[in-house]
Each structure stands twice: as C-alpha cells, then as structure tokens.
Amino acid sequence: MNSAPEKIAIAIVTFNRSTYLKELLASAAAMDTPPFKIVVVDNASTDDTQDVLAAAIKDFPEGLVINHRLDTNTGGSGGFSEGTKVALEQGADWVWLMDDDVEILPDALEQFAPWMQRFKVIHGRRYDFDGTPFYWQAKFNEFLGVPLPYSGKQFGREGYAVTNSGTFEGMLISADIVRKIGLPDPRFFISWDDAAYAWLAAQHTDVVYVDAFVLKRKREQKQVNLGIRHLNDGSPLFRFHVIRNRAYVGKYFAEYGKLNRVGFGIGTALTLAKEVFRLVVVQHTLKGLGDLARGFRANRALWRDKSWRPMDPADVPAQLTNDR
Template identity: 85%
Template sequence: MTEAPDKIAIAIVTFNRSAFLAELLQSAAAMTTPAWRIVVVDNASTDDTQQVIADAQASFPDGVLVNRRLDTNTGGSGGFSEGTRVALELGADWVWLMDDDVEILPDALERFAPWMERFGCIHGRRYDFDGSPFYWQAKFNQFLGVPLPYSVKDFDRGGYAVTNSGTFEGMLVSADVVRLIGLPDPRFFISWDDAAYAWLAAQHTTVVYVDEFVLKRKREQQQVNLGIRHLNDGSPLFRFHVIRNRAYVGKYFREYGKLNRLGFGLGTALTLAKEVFRLVVVQHTLKGVGDLVRGFRANRAIWRDDTWRPMDPADVPPALPPATEPEVRR
C-alpha cells in the first residue's frame, strides 16, 4: 500500500462545540497513520474547549497537537485561513481542513496516499451521522457561478471525479497549491469560502473527489432528502452570508476572466430562490427572508468596493528548510 507523505497537518476549526471536538481528537489519536501536526483553531469559544484541548495533549507526542486560540470569532473562513497559515508556518506539506463535528476514520491517510501522488487538492467521501453515505459532489457551472451536483457514477472512471468546487469539511490541499492561490479568504466568514477556494485551486491544479470514505459526520441536522442531494437547515448567519458572499465569488471569477455578469446574476437569483425553498421545505417558515434581503444589500456594497483585492500568495509562509523544522518527540 502507498505510504502517505510525512508532513500532513490537520487543521480543525472549532467554536463552542467541545463535545464534538473531544470526539474528533480521539479519532485523530486512533489513526493508524498519524498526522504530522494537528492544529486546532479555537474561534474564541466560551465553553470548555480549551480544557478539552489541554486534556487531549496527553494522547499525542509532544508538539503534535497545536492550540491556536483566537481573540474573536472569525467564522469558519477566518479559522481555516489561520489554521492553514499556522500549518504551513510549521512546515506542513499538506493541510487537511475539517470542521469540529466530524470523526476521522482510522485508515484515512492510507486511503488518501495514492491520490496524493497524482493530485494537489483532494476530497474524500463521508458518512452521514446515521452511517449512510453523505452526498456531496458538486461542480461550478461557470455560466451561473453555482456548484451543481453530479452523479457518483463518475467514480466508475478510475475511482475519482474531477471537480472545481470543494468543501472545508475534508478538503486536503498541498502546500504548493496554497502558495499559488493564497490562504483561504477570511472575509467570507462562512459560506462559499470552500467552494471558491477549490475553484481557485482548479485554476492551477486538478481538484478531485475520490471514492474513499475518510470521515463521518457527527452532528445531526434537520434535513430533507431530495434524492440527488440532502438539503439541511440554515441559520440566520448562513442566510445572510450565502447571499452576501456571492459578490466575493464573482470578484474572484472576474480576477481570472471567468465572470459572465448575466449568468452570474441568474445564479444569484437561483441561490436566493433555493434559500427561500430551504426555509419553506426544511424549516417550515418564511421567517428569515429578511436575512436574505440584508445579505443582498451587503452583496451590492461589495461589488461597488473598488479597493477589494484577492488574497495575496506572497502572504503564505514559505517552505522551511529541514534544519529549521520544530523537533517532535515520538
């Protein structure tokens, strides 16, 4: 079996979900091929998250579990940006990005290993909280600027499917790719950040979804099974940002000369309709439409902001010479 690269760092973002975090760290300690570093970014939690991290230190060799507590909640986007920065600053060659409400399957890195020889940005499959396969396969439709689902039958061609979208609930990205596209953009706060980041990666490398189960989702959500995908409930913060952040996606598209303003506007209208549908079908309410309206106003303001610039690859920590890498006791 192919061996995984030596310096794989797991970057976990957590906020006030210490019970989930404790289970995730237990699963990380049980991996048959251990991670080189585990960077936990605590987004200013007010529960016992810091105690959970302290208690977990005994399960890992000295220096492996890195605790990065932020002074303010920067959202998932800010957390993944910081986690990636810290991992590369330490000398990681790969960063595996994940939320706190998943469990790592023991042989995950062995399953990833052969794909890491071929691709620079990889997603594995996940089980849902009930043990069923969790559906996530999406590709950006370039005209509309929205990720649309595709079939797992695409795995028949060699066990993987090429995509240009992604999720931070399990995206594995090489440090070389990060140095080409910059750190994840913290300005998103939540929503669209991961899809846009994989789209950026796809402009420089092949982004794939592989037929290997590596994670299990632990948090049960209110959801509706639509057959081709599951539609989960959404929070007021999500509803605001899913519309506001369309502007950030569009600006990145424009930077690469891939923006069709007519199509992208239609994609935004479809996104708005989808969120109203989510409210009615999943949450059985129309309360929350105001969040979408506020998000649209913020969206317009971002489009008008002429000072906006993409993330600068020059801000990514450079690769460290071997002699400067921190020593870890095994």
C-alpha cells in the same frame, strides 16, 4: 498497505462544540498513521473547549497538537485561513481542513496516499451521521457561478471524479497550491469560502473527489432528501452570508476572466430562491427572509467596493528548507 507522506497537518476549526471536538481528537489519536501536526483553531469559544483541548493533548506526542486560540470569532473562513497559515509555518507539505463535527477513520491517511501521488487537491468520501454514505458531488457551473450536482456515476473506472468545487469538511490541499492561490479568504466568514477556494485551485490544478472513505459526519441536522442532494437547515448567519458572499465569488471569477454578469445574476437569483425554498420546506418558516434581504444589500455594497483585492500568495508562509 500504502504509506502516507510524513508532513500532513490537520487543521481543525472549532467554536463552542467541545463535545464534538473531544470525539474528533480521540479519533485522531487512534489513526493508524499519525499526522505531522494537528492545528486546532479555537474561534474564541466561550464553553469548556480549552479545558477539553488541554486534556486531549496529553494523548499525543509532545508538540504534535497546536492549540491556536483566537481572540475573536472569525467564522469558519477566518479559522481555516489561520489554520492553514499555522500549518505551513510548522512546515506542513499538505493541509487537511475539517470542521470539529466529524470523526477521522483510522486508515484515512493510507486511503489518501495513492491519490497524493497524482493530485494536489483531494476530497475523500464521508459517511453521514447515520452511517450511510454522504452524498457530495458538486461542480461549478461557470455561467451561473454556482456549484451544481453533476449527473452520472460519481466515479469513473479509476475511482475519482474531477471537480472545481470543494468543501472544508475534508479538503486535503498541497502547500504548493496554497502558495499559488493564497490562504483561504477570511472575509467570507462563512459560506462559499470552500467552494470558491477549490475553484481557485482548479484554475491551476485538478481538484478531485476520490472513492475512499476518510471521515464520518457526526452532527445530525434537519434535512430534506431531494434525490440528487440533501438540503439541510440554515442559521440566520448562514442566510445572510450565502447571499452577501456571492459578491466575493463573482469578484474572484472576474479576476480569472470567468465572470458572465448575466449568468451570474441568474445564479444569484437561483441561490436566493433556493434559500427561500430551504426556509419553507426544511424549516417551515418565512422568518428568515429579513436575513436574505440584509445579505442582498451587503452584496450590492461589496460589488461597489473598488478597493477589493484577492488574497495575496505573498502572504503564504515560505517553504521551510529544514525538516522539523
């Protein structure tokens, strides 16, 4: 059996889903190889999350679980930015980012171990809530500025596929890469943050999707199976941010000289069309059109913001010289 490196920190972001968090932490306690640290970022939950967390911590060695509660809800983006920062402050060599509505498979770190010798940003496979393999294989089309499913077999002979997109539902990233590209950008709040972060990483290293199951998704969602991908339902917050945050993606593309304004505009139009399709086909309503319109107005305002700067790698905690 492959042994996993010692300093993998799990960064979990949670908000008002204490039942899922309890199940996730129980799965973490049952891992064959325990992580170096578990950082739980509580995004100002108003339910019994803190009570659940206090009880769950007793199942771990002292100091392994860090309860990091925020005063305000910073969205998934802010939570993952903060979780990554705290993990690196603790001395982690790797950060495994995940939402609260997943379950960790017992041998997850052993499954990751051989890949960590070769790559710096890794996505393992996930089971869906019904136990079937969850389909995820997205890659940025840089002309359009949108991640699209890539065709063909998911994995080559060696058991991995190179991508340039990502998800915070299971992205494992080396601290070395975080120090090159900066922390996850909290300004996204939700949507596009993980895809854009993996794209940034892909400008410096290979980002891969490996044929190794490490997580199971727990939350059931309304969805339509389109064959090449599943389309889930979306919230008003999601609809607003998925359009607004296109501006952030475009600005990062421009920083690396990869922005094609015509193509990116087409990509934004396609994104808008997809969200209208989602409303009609998955949610059977048009009531969310106002959210998309507000998002588009905010998108235009962000494009005009000349003060915007990318995340600064200088803000990433320095590597510790001594083991903890």
